[in-house]
Amino acid sequence: MSETATRVFIVDDDERVRSALARLLRASGYRVECFDSPEAFLDRADLASAPACLLLDLQMPGMTGLEVQRRLNQLLPIVFLSGHGDVGTSVDAMKAGALDFLVKPVCESLLLAAVNRALARACTEFADRTQKAEIEARVNHLTRREREVMALVLTGRLNKQVASDLGAAEKTIKIHRARVMEKMKARSIVELVRLAEKAGVHAADEE
Numbered sequence: 770m771s772e773t774a775t776r777v778f779i780v781d782d783d784e785r786v787r788s789a790l791a792r793l794l795r796a797s798g799y800r801v802e803c804f805d806s807p808e809a810f811l812d813r814a815d816l817a818s819a820p821a822c823l824l825l826d827l828q829m830p831g832m833t834g835l836e837v838q839r840r841l842n843q844l845l846p847i848v849f850l851s852g853h854g855d856v857g858t859s860v861d862a863m864k865a866g867a868l869d870f871l872v873k874p875v876c877e878s879l880l881l882a883a884v885n886r887a888l889a890r891a892c893t894e895f896a897d898r899t900q901k902a903e904i905e906a907r908v909n910h911l912t913r914r915e916r917e918v919m920a921l922v923l924t925g926r927l928n929k930q931v932a933s934d935l936g937a938a939e940k941t942i943k944i945h946r947a948r949v950m951e952k953m954k955a956r957s958i959v960e961l962v963r964l965a966e967k968a969g970v971h972a973a974d975e976e
Contacts, residue, residue: 775888776819779803780810780837781826781850786873790824790880797881807832816844820895822868822887824880827851827858838865846887846894850875904968907953915952918945922958923965923972934973 777799781787787803794801804810807829825847827834835858838847848869849862859870868890869883911919914935921931928946932939955961965971 776800776821778823782829807837820891822846822891846890848883919949920973924974
């Protein structure tokens with residue numbers, strides 16, 4: 770993983786643990802940011818600008834690791850660290866989407882492997898979110914009529930059928946359709962359908 774392209778957040782109230790983890794990860798080429806409490810992490814961490822994963826202590830004063838996990842709502846992959854091998858808690862964490870659950874003291878090779886897996890997932894999910902945001906921005910640039918035309922085109926209707934449905938001239942529909950394809954940056958109807966699916970836009974028959 771590229772140091773500049775990804776980040777590893779560490780949240781642990783034990784300064785010795787944070788320092789040890791940070792030294793290991795930085796020596797392995799990772800960009801690391803440490804926080805001594807969940808509140809500090811949630812308040813200050815930049816979770817949106819680059820792919821990242823979280824090494825999260827389970828038991829801390831105030832907010833627990835599981836509460837942080839619920840707040841993040843799977844925004845980034847989480848590797849839990851715990852000084853207690855609580856099977857029930859680990860099951861709850863994994864069911865809620867945690868990538869891994871490691872018991873302290875953590876084996877270095879297991880930790881690095883878990884971080885690698887977490888960042889690989891983070892990169893994939895970050896790319897998907899970025900692409901979806903870009904497509905949604907294209908949709909937002911469509912006029913109301915263009916959205917209506919697109920919704921009908923996605924069902925496979927021909928221009929004359931769309932014109933009939935909307936009570937418009939076929940020539941006008943051709944113009945709207947061309948603008949939809951241009952604004953959505955779609956080279957074919959198949960590609961338009963794929964883009965619409967990624968943005969959560971439904972065909973007219975599905976609404």
